[in-house]
Amino acid sequence: MSALVTLLVLPLAGAIAAIALPSPVGRTAALAAIAATTGAAIVLMATVAFQGMPRLEMGGWTPPLGIVLVADGLSVALIVMTALVMASAGLAARHAFAPGTAGERAAFGFWPLMLLLWSALNVVFLSRDLFNLYVGIELLSLAAIGLVAIDGKATALAAAMRYMIFALAGSLLYLAGVVLIHAAHGTLDIDLIATRTAAAPDGLALALMTAGLMAKTALFPFHVWLPPAHAGAPAPASAMLSGLVPKASFAILLRLWFDTMPDRASDGALTLIALLGTAAVIWGSLGALAQVRLKLIVAYSTVAQIGYLFLVFPLAGGASAGVPWAAGAWTGAVFLALSHGLAKAAMFLAVGHWMAVAGSDRLSDLRGLAQLMPMTAFAFALSAVTLVGLPPSGGFTGKYLVMTAAFASGQWAWALVMGGGGLLAAAYLYRPMAVLFARGAQAGAAPPSRARQAVPLLLASASVALGIASAGPFDLLAIGRPLAAEEGL
Amino acid sequence: MTALSLFAVTGAVLIGIGFYGLIATRHFLRRVVAFNLIGSGLFLFFGATGARGGVTDPVPQALIITGIVVAFSASALGVGLVVARARLSGRAALPEEEDGA
Numbered sequence: 001m002s003a004l005v006t007l008l009v010l011p012l013a014g015a016i017a018a019i020a021l022p023s024p025v026g027r028t029a030a031l032a033a034i035a036a037t038t039g040a041a042i043v044l045m046a047t048v049a050f051q052g053m054p055r056l057e058m059g060g061w062t063p064p065l066g067i068v069l070v071a072d073g074l075s076v077a078l079i080v081m082t083a084l085v086m087a088s089a090g091l092a093a094r095h096a097f098a099p100g101t102a103g104e105r106a107a108f109g110f111w112p113l114m115l116l117l118w119s120a121l122n123v124v125f126l127s128r129d130l131f132n133l134y135v136g137i138e139l140l141s142l143a144a145i146g147l148v149a150i151d152g153k154a155t156a157l158a159a160a161m162r163y164m165i166f167a168l169a170g171s172l173l174y175l176a177g178v179v180l181i182h183a184a185h186g187t188l189d190i191d192l193i194a195t196r197t198a199a200a201p202d203g204l205a206l207a208l209m210t211a212g213l214m215a216k217t218a219l220f221p222f223h224v225w226l227p228p229a230h231a232g233a234p235a236p237a238s239a240m241l242s243g244l245v246p247k248a249s250f251a252i253l254l255r256l257w258f259d260t261m262p263d264r265a266s267d268g269a270l271t272l273i274a275l276l277g278t279a280a281v282i283w284g285s286l287g288a289l290a291q292v293r294l295k296l297i298v299a300y301s302t303v304a305q306i307g308y309l310f311l312v313f314p315l316a317g318g319a320s321a322g323v324p325w326a327a328g329a330w331t332g333a334v335f336l337a338l339s340h341g342l343a344k345a346a347m348f349l350a351v352g353h354w355m356a357v358a359g360s361d362r363l364s365d366l367r368g369l370a371q372l373m374p375m376t377a378f379a380f381a382l383s384a385v386t387l388v389g390l391p392p393s394g395g396f397t398g399k400y401l402v403m404t405a406a407f408a409s410g411q412w413a414w415a416l417v418m419g420g421g422g423l424l425a426a427a428y429l430y431r432p433m434a435v436l437f438a439r440g441a442q443a444g445a446a447p448p449s450r451a452r453q454a455v456p457l458l459l460a461s462a463s464v465a466l467g468i469a470s471a472g473p474f475d476l477l478a479i480g481r482p483l484a485a486e487e488g489l
Numbered sequence: 490m491t492a493l494s495l496f497a498v499t500g501a502v503l504i505g506i507g508f509y510g511l512i513a514t515r516h517f518l519r520r521v522v523a524f525n526l527i528g529s530g531l532f533l534f535f536g537a538t539g540a541r542g543g544v545t546d547p548v549p550q551a552l553i554i555t556g557i558v559v560a561f562s563a564s565a566l567g568v569g570l571v572v573a574r575a576r577l578s579g580r581a582a583l584p585e586e587e588d589g590a
Contacts, residue, residue: 183538431500
C-alpha cells in the first residue's frame with residue numbers, strides 16, 4: 001500500500017524539488033526521485049506477484065464518493081515498463097540536458113516535466129475512478145505538450161499547439177462521457193459502474209469517451225499530430241512521448257471496455273474500432289516508408305504500432321461466453337503495448353546518439369554509423385526485431401497470442417492485418433538498417449561513451465527478454481484480469 | 490421551462506458555440522477561448538444534473554471545481570504556447586492554416 005502512495009508522491013516531490021532548488025542540487029534531486037520511483041515500481045510488482053493486489057481508499061473514503069487505487073497485473077506491468085523507460089531517458093538526459101550543452105530553458109524544464117509526466121502515468125495506471133482518470137490523463141497531456149515544446153523552436157511550438165488541439169478535444173469528449181455517466185448512475189467508480197443497471201446514456205457516454213481517448217492515443221484518423229510532435233522533441237523526450245504516453249489512454253480504453261461496461265459492446269462498434277486500427281497500421285507504415293528523416297520514420301512507426309493494439313476489441317470478443325482464446329487476445333495486446341514501449345524508447349535514444357555524432361537524422365547522413373557505434377546499432381536492430389514481431393521478442397509473443405485468437409475465433413482477417421503489418425514494418429525498418437550497416441563511416445563528432453551507448457541496448461534487450469521469459473509477465477497479467485477479457489466482450 | 494432545464498440548455502448552447510469556434514477559427518487564442526466555452530458548457534450541464542429531484546448532489550460541484558482548475562492550467566499553457574510562437578514567427582495560427590490568421 002505504501003508503494004502505491006510512493007509511486008504517485010515521489011515523482012511529484014521530485015518535480016517540485018527540481019523547480020525550487022538551484023540548478024545542480026535540483027538536478028540531483030530529480031535523479032534521486034527517478035531512482036527511488038524505479039525502486040518503488042519494482043517493489044509494487046513483487047507485492048502484486050506474491051501477495052495479491054494492494055488497494056487503497058484515499059483518505060479512508062469508500063466509493064461511491066471516495067477514490068480507489070488498485071494495482072493489478074495490468075497496472076504493475078505498465079508501471080514497471082514506464083519505470084524502465086523513464087530511468088533510461090533520465091540517464092540519457094543527464095548528458096543531453098547537461099548545463100551548457102542544451103539551452104538553459106530546456107535544461108531547467110526537462111526534469112520537472114519528466115517527473116510530472118511519470119506521476120500522471122502512474123495515476124492513470126492505478127486509478128479506479130473515471131474522474132480521477134480524467135485528471136490524470138489531463139496532467140499527462142499538459143506535461144507531454146510541454147516536453148514537445150521544450151526546445152522552444154518555432155516548429156516545435158507549432159507541433160505542440162497541434163498536439164494540444166487534439167489532446168484538449170479528447171479531454172472534453174472524455175469529460176462529456178464522465179458527466180453523462182455520473183448523471184445516470186451517481187458514481188464514477190469503475191467497479192460500481194460495472195455492477196450498475198444499464199441506463200440509456202451509457203452507449204453515448206462510452207462512444208464519447210472512446211472517441212476522446214482515441215484522439216489522445218493518436219489512432220487513425222486522429223494521428224496527424226503525432227509524427228511532428230514526437231520527431232521534433234529531443235531524443236529522451238521522444239522516447240517517453242512515443243513509448244509511454246499513448247499507452248496511458250490505451251490502458252483507460254481497456255479499463256472502459258473490459259472492466260467498466262463490457263455489456264455495452266456491440267459487434268459493429270468493435271469492428272469499427274479494429275478497422276481504424278487496420279487503417280492506422282497501413283497508413284503509419286506507408287508514412288514511415290516515405291520519410292527520409294530517421295526520427296520521422298520511428299514516429300510514423302508508432303502510428304502503425306498503435307493500430308495493432310486496437311485489434312484486441314473484436315478479438316477478445318465474440319458472441320459466446322467463455323471462449324478460450326479471448327484472454328489470449330487481451331494479454332497479447334498488453335504484450336504488444338509493453339514491448340513497443342521498450343523498443344520504441346530504445347530506438348529514439350539510439351537515434352539521439354547518432355544525431356549527436358552526425359549532426360542530423362537524415363538517412364543519407366547516417367551512412368556507416370554502425371561501424372562507429374556498434375552497440376547502438378545493435379540496439380536499433382533488436383528493437384526492429386520486436387517491432388516486426390520476429391521470435392523470440394516480446395512483440396512476437398504479443399502477435400502470436402493475438403493471431404491465435406484471430407484464427408481460433410474464425411476472424412482471420414485481423415490476423416492478415418497483423419502479418420501484413422509485420423511485413424510493412426520490416427520494409428520501413430530495412431531502409432535505416434541498410435544505411436547504418438553500409439560501408440563508409442563518416443568522421444563526425446566523437447561517439448558517446450560505452451556506458452551511454454549501453455542504455456538503449458539494455459532497453460532493447462528488455463523488449464526481447466519479454467518474449468524469451470514471457471511466462472512471468474503472462475502470469476502477472478492474469479492477476480486481476482477482468483472477467484470480460486477472459487470471456488469476451 | 491424550469492430553472493434547471495434553463496441551466497442545462499444554456500450549457501448545451503455554450504458547448505455548441507464553442508464547438509463552432511473550434512472548427513471555424515484558426516487564430517489559436519480563439520481556439521483556446523472555444524475550448525473554455527465547451528468546458529464551461531459541460532460544467533454548467535454537469536451542475537444542472539446534480540440538482541435534479543429537489544436535493545442538491547454536492548459531488549458534481551466538487552468535480553466541477555477540480556475541472557475548472559484543470560481547464561485553467563490547460564488554458565495557461567495554450568496561451569503560453571501561442572505567445573511564444575507569435576514572438577518567434579509573428580504568427581498565431583498553425584503553419585498549415587496560416588492564410589486565415
